[in-house]
Amino acid sequence: MMYAITIYGEAGLFEQLPQSRQDEVMAGHRSLQERLGARGDYISVKLMPPSTAVTISPASAPDATPLIVDGPFAETKESFLGFYAAEFRDLDEALDYARMISSPIARLEVRPISWAGGVISTEG
Amino acid sequence: MSAPSDWLAASFAQQRPRAMAALTRYFGSVEVAEEAFAEACLKALTHWPARGKPHDPLAWLLTTARRSGLDVLRKQQRRSRILAENQTVMEETAAPLPDPDALRDDVLRLLFICCHPALERRDQIALALRVVAGLSVAEIARGFLVKAKTMEQRITRAKKRIADNPVPFETPSPQERGRRLAEVSVMVYLMFNDGWSASETETQMRPRLCEEAIRIARLLAELFPGMGEQMALLALLLFQHARRHARVDDKGQPIAFEDQARSLWSRAEMNEAQAFFDKARRIGHQGPYLIQAAIAAEHARAPSSDATDWPLIEAHYAALHALQPSPVVRLNLIAVQARTKGPAHALAEMQTLAPELDGYRWFHTMRAAFLEDTGHPETALAAYRRARALGPTAPERRLLDEKIAALKKNL
Incomplete structure (x- = not known):
């Protein structure tokens, strides 16, 4: 089954860490990406901070236009920072892989994927 | 720790x-x-x-x-x-x-307290770094290249000043909030500039000041969503900061904008700057930071200096000058006109600025370059010497010395 490993945390906290700690966090991500890449296709997405977001709320009436509001849809202490998606044998295996990027600044959620499509990359 | x-x-x-x-x-x-x-x-x-x-x-x-x-x-x-x-x-x-709205005004108030008019700009910045950003006195002293003891005294004095003169705690009116935001934005902008171009020192850049300015700009953009100028300010600083690795060579020598290796510009940071710029543009308030961000965005988009849309940049500078007329903005406009209309045109335009900018070393460096381009080596030499006498940073001084030596050889 396909699983998404989604990452939540305080936006900007990573940048506050000293370089050595940032390197530690990144090392976890790099080894996860290497291992996933060796097995097949996967997706890895890092979002820009929530303040770059614009929210589109449903139109208030059937013939009104949707409301576009600056900012993320909800002001929360922890926000959605990014995610991975890949095929895993089972939940246990997905959890094993997710553990590779666990750190004090991230809360991880492992959730099965119902449907996925498309191929994107910012590299090259 | x-x-x-x-x-x-x-x-x-x-x-x-x-x-x-x-x-x-x-x-x-x-x-x-x-x-x-x-x-x-x-x-x-x-x-x-x-x-x-x-x-x-x-x-x-x-x-x-x-x-x-x-x-x-x-x-x-x-x-x-x-x-x-x-x-x-x-x-x-x-x-x-405190609820989010009150907290937002509290943060703005605290920053505004640091901008107290009784304080020199440098001390306002130092105070904001200490109180808001939480840098240690030693770190701030390093940032300003002074002794820790000196910085300690300055910050203590600044704190005394602000304690004697409190800012009221009522919720500010929209006008007052706007005034505070504008004042704080200028401080953030200058904090970044202080880091970006240290003068009369060996160090060309002090990245910590730039980073902290960006942090505060981020905070303001977060707290005041929908304020185009706050987003534009953040976009502007991020566009600039993304170029930091291309600005100096291995020996710390500054590299002129047109000679910078654009591959060294941080794409990820430029993209983020672009994201904030796009949002600011949607709001459409044509303020000074949005115009400057538009200039930076155009540079970021262009594959090379030659492939840059210079007429568009000229139009942006003209708009900036109309909004905030100042000799330095006009000098920037003229620098772009040297590309769109030629160095002779730029030299003629510069004449009217001479009385105001005679003490500004970039005026003379620029003028010298245009004089060289138009075949006036002797007056160019004099202009380079004048720039050299106006306290350039050590790396700039080396560049000026090279120019002077080259001109003397050919005279």
Whole structure:
């Protein structure tokens, strides 16, 4: 089954860490990406901070236009920072892989994927 | 600080501006707020690892800091005096944590307090770095290339000044909020510039100042969504900062904009700048930061200096000059016109600026380059010498010396 490993945390906290700690966090991500890449296709997405977001709320009436509001849809202490998606044998295996990027600044959620499509990359 | 607390220190730094803002309102004193916040962080160092990081770290720090602050005051027997002066403030906010709107105005107030008109600009920046960003006095001293002791004295003096002259705690009117935002934005902009171009020193750049300016700009953009100028300011600083690795060579020599290796510009940072710029443009308030961000965005988009849409950049500078007429903006406009209309046109335009910018070394460096381009080596040499006499940074001085030597050889 396909699983998404989604990452939540305080936006900007990573940048506050000293370089050595940032390197530690990144090392976890790099080894996860290497291992996933060796097995097949996967997706890895890092979002820009929530303040770059614009929210589109449903139109208030059937013939009104949707409301576009600056900012993320909800002001929360922890926000959605990014995610991975890949095929895993089972939940246990997905959890094993997710553990590779666990750190004090991230809360991880492992959730099965119902449907996925498309191929994107910012590299090259 | 020992290594495992790095994670916590990052969290404290992240919460500091909001916490300091709320505590300054609560205690009516920046100094007491600082003590209380430091005390709360100290407690968090033992509590959080033992019981897990609280779900709302800001709320935890604020509650703890209020208790610690009151203890401190009690011990120092200052409580009665401060309570008497701020009774309404303390009662009003005693129980619940500030709501997001109040907190937003508190942060703005704290930054605005640092911008006190009685303080020199440098001291305003130093104070904001200490109080809001939480840098140590030693770090700030390094940033400004002065002795820690000197910086300590300056910050102490600045704190005294702001304590004598408090900013009212009422919710500001929209006009007043706008005025405060504008004032604080200028301080942030200048903090970045201070880091970007150190003068009369060996160091060409002090990245810490740039980073902290970006942090405050981020905070403002976060707290005031929908304010186009705040987003534009952040976009502008991010566009600039993304070019930092291309600005100097291995030996610390500055590299002229047109000669910079654009592959060294950080794409990820430029993309983020672009994201904020796009949002600011949607709002459409054509303020000075949006225009400057538009110029930076055009440079970021262009594959090379030659492939840049210089007429568009000229139009942006003309708009900026119409909005904020100043000799330096006009000088920038003329520099672009040298590309669109040629160096002879630029030289003629510069004549009217000479009285105002005679003490500005870039005026003479620019003029010298145009004089060289139009075949006037002798006057070019004199202009380079004039620039050299106006306190260039050491790397700039080396560049000027090379220009002077080359011209002398060919005369």
